[in-house]
Amino acid sequence: MESIWTLGSRGVAEHPSLSGEADADVAIVGAGITGLTAALPLAEAGFKVMVLEAGTVGSGVTGGSTGNLYATLASGQAPLRHKWGDEVAAEVVRARGEAVDHVEALVKRFSIDCQFQRQPAYRLVADERQHAGHDLNEELDALVSAGLEVEMTNAPGLPFDSWGLRIANQAQFNPLHYVQGLASALLGEGVVILQHSPVREIEAGKGRLRTDEGSVTAKHIVQATHTPKGISLVQAGMPVSREYAVSARLSSGEYPEGILWVLDPFHSLRSYRHGDDQYLMVIGEKHPTGEHRGDHYQLLREYLAARFDVEAFTHHWSAQQYTSPDGLPYIGRMHGHDNLYMATGFAADGLVWGTLAGMLIADQILERANPWQARFGARRITPGKSALQYAKENATVTKHMVKDYLGTEKLDSFDAIAPGQGRVATVEGEKLAIHRTEAGKLKVLSAVCPHMKCIVHWNASESTWDCPCHGSRFDTDGEVIEGPAYHPLARSGEKL
Ligand SMILES: Cc1cc2nc3c(=O)[nH]c(=O)nc-3n(C[C@H](O)[C@H](O)[C@H](O)COP(=O)(O)OP(=O)(O)OC[C@H]3O[C@@H](n4cnc5c(N)ncnc54)[C@H](O)[C@@H]3O)c2cc1C
Structure with missing residues (x-):
């Protein structure tokens, strides 16, 4: 993908x-x-x-x-101000603004062809009902107080009613x-x-x-x-999540310009041009890593199709994020x-x-x-700003440790695993991560994450083994894809 x-x-x-x-x-x-x-x-x-x-x-x-570059945070300037106060919130914007300038300077200096361009960022609500839950005035006040140039506006080029905040002079590129x-x-x-x-x-x-x-x-x-x-130590307080992206070409209608955050509750939209072709992408469907809940790509395709005249879907991919306490x-x-x-x-x-x-x-x-x-x-x-998050994360790890060690199904035969599927099961007392390839071959690994011994979960969207405790991810051969684990999942029977 x-x-x-x-x-x-x-x-x-x-x-x-x-x-x-x-x-x-x-x-x-x-x-x-x-x-x-x-x-x-x-x-x-x-x-x-x-x-x-x-x-x-x-x-x-x-x-x-x-590929969006902005001085504020996608989660909003008002929550940051609420947690840290005016001075720190403004420092964040200044520091991040300097970083965006740094990218721009390096692009110019090395003539990096990555379509860097200054663009506004929009924080939008799509109808009155949703507006009730989002206090854009508070966000506007926080952004202005941090030194950003902001105005209330209608969104450009969106085929549905929306309005909200326009933050000038942010940027986009091909990362x-x-x-x-x-x-x-x-x-x-x-x-x-x-x-x-x-x-x-x-x-x-x-x-x-x-x-x-x-x-x-x-x-x-x-x-x-x-x-x-x-x-x-830091891993103990950092929730890890996955988020998904889908891109499409449109049959008609405009490709919207800029960074577009739609608070419904949250989708990020942006356009991209490659050669003569234009694309629109949507990012969303965030969930805790290892707690895969369905076809996230399909939900994003439906989101785009319900709002734009989609000709064809072109790419889909996902990525991980770590949030500090x-x-x-x-x-x-x-x-x-x-x-x-x-x-x-x-x-x-x-x-x-x-x-x-x-x-x-x-x-x-x-x-x-x-x-x-x-x-x-x-x-x-x-501690004053992070204790709650540490407590929540520790509860998550404990929950998975207890539930996954005690609750794993017992399996007497591998026949129940269909081509393309993966399942965690207890076989002869060992926790195994079992995957059958589309061609019918079985790949059997230990389900114990080598990082801190949690049990990995099957991620059906990516065909990977994901650890819900600290976000280590493995391919179906057990090799590390990302996260804190250094080592692959052990082959079944091998000592960890
Ligand atoms: C869906 C999604 C969209 C996002 N969009 C934006 C956005 O628009 N704007 C924004 O500012 N941020 C965005 N982010 C966040 C941003 O992409 C990341 O925080 C950022 O790219 C992290 O960069 P990095 O260099 O620290 O990590 P990475 O880009 O992950 O680089 C780390 C590298 O380390 C390598 N590595 C790991 N382990 C080992 C090892 N043992 N040995 C050798 N190499 C190793 C990995 O292969 C990887 O290449 C997004 C995040 C997600 C999930």
């Missing part, structure tokens, strides 16, 4: 994979927007930088995002083409980018990380992996190790947070003062 951004994908020149031992000043794990943004200033300062990427450049959430362009520029700066190189272990104390074929020793290790790998991301040096850095808790706003994180982490390593370091630091503790 490839995202729309892969149309016209440029790829990045392959470097021979790592074998044996190597060293670097900075090893960056992950070639998404965070890792690549961090790599540039470090390489420019003369550091030897090595980026290790499990898949290919941008193949994580960056390449599955919506995959952007990071591919940035990676190519980094190769020119001497950065080594190793693709298809999953990191299996980080030994922060020794400043070393291992892949299947080799190891790298580095003075600084940056976990630009969307969520830190292995067991980390106090609403701000965790960026920078981790607890316990001065040479280990992370960037997480971006919710649905991480193209901008990731850019800011890359700038901030590079500044920390280069020992340059940065005004935002204290505000977004990964070592901050904010």
Whole structure:
């Protein structure tokens, strides 16, 4: 399931994979927007930088995002102001605005062909009934107080009645083409980018990380992996969700311009042009990872078809998000190790947070003062603003641990599993993740997530095994797709 951004994908020149031992000043794990943004200033300062990427450049959430860049948050400025007050809410907007400018500057500097353009963002309600539940006046006040240029308006080019707020001077781009362009520029700066190189272990104390074929020793290790790998304190308070996207071509009617957030309760719409073809996409159907509830793609197709004159659906894809307990991301040096850095808790706003994180982490390593370091630091503790979320997440993990360990069905025969299906079952006392391919072949894995021993769930939309506790995801061969797990699901019978 490839995202729309892969149309016209440029790829990045392959470097021979790592074998044996190597060293670097900075090893960056992950070639998404965070890792690549961090790599540039470090390489420019003369550091030897090595980026290790499990898949290919941008193949994580960056390449599955919506490509919207905005200074506020998709969840709204008013909730942020309510939680943190005027000063912090305005700081967030300033910091994020600087990050959007940074993207624009890099696009210009390296002539990255990624369709970057300034566009307004709209926060819209579609009828009076829905309006009752959304206080747009409060949101308007919060946006203006944070320094944004906002007005009440009707939406442009939408074929249904809607009105709401228009925030001027935000931006859109193709996020995959952007990071591919940035990676190519980094190769020119001497950065080594190793693709298809999953990191299996980080030994922060020794400043070393291992892949299947080799190891790298580095003075600084940056976990630009969307969520830190292995067991980390921050995971205990971060809900993990999946969200879905569908794109279509229209038979008639306008393709709407700008970033469009429709509060019904929440769908994000935007258009995209590739060559002579135009596309409209919708993003929504968010749910906790591992709690897959039906055909989310079909619901999005129905959403578009009910509102637009759809000629054909073209792409569908999904992506993951981690929401921090106090609403701000965790960026920078981790607890316990001065040479280990992370960037997480971006919710649905991480193209901008990731850019800011890359700038901030590079500044920390280069020992340059940065005004935002204290505000977004990964070592901050904010019990007053995050305790409730920690409690909720711990309850979720406990619920899944108890329910999934006690409640897994017993299976005497694999015949009940139809082609294309996956099921978790207890067989001879072992919790198994069993999948039958469309061709009828059985793939049997341990259902125990190697991260923290929760039981994975079958995700029928993606044909993956998803862990409901901290969001690790695995393909049907057990290989890690994303999340904190370092290691694949064990083959049945293998010791974990
Ligand atoms: C549906 C959806 C739409 C979104 N749309 C927007 C949007 O419009 N605007 C916005 O600002 N934000 C958006 N976001 C959020 C944003 O896309 C992400 O927060 C952001 O892309 C994260 O970037 P990253 O570089 O930190 O992570 P990623 O892009 O996920 O990069 C991390 C990389 O690390 C690699 N990796 C992981 N583990 C290992 C390992 N062990 N070894 C080596 N490599 C590893 C992965 O393969 C991956 O490439 C959206 C999120 C979702 C879910």
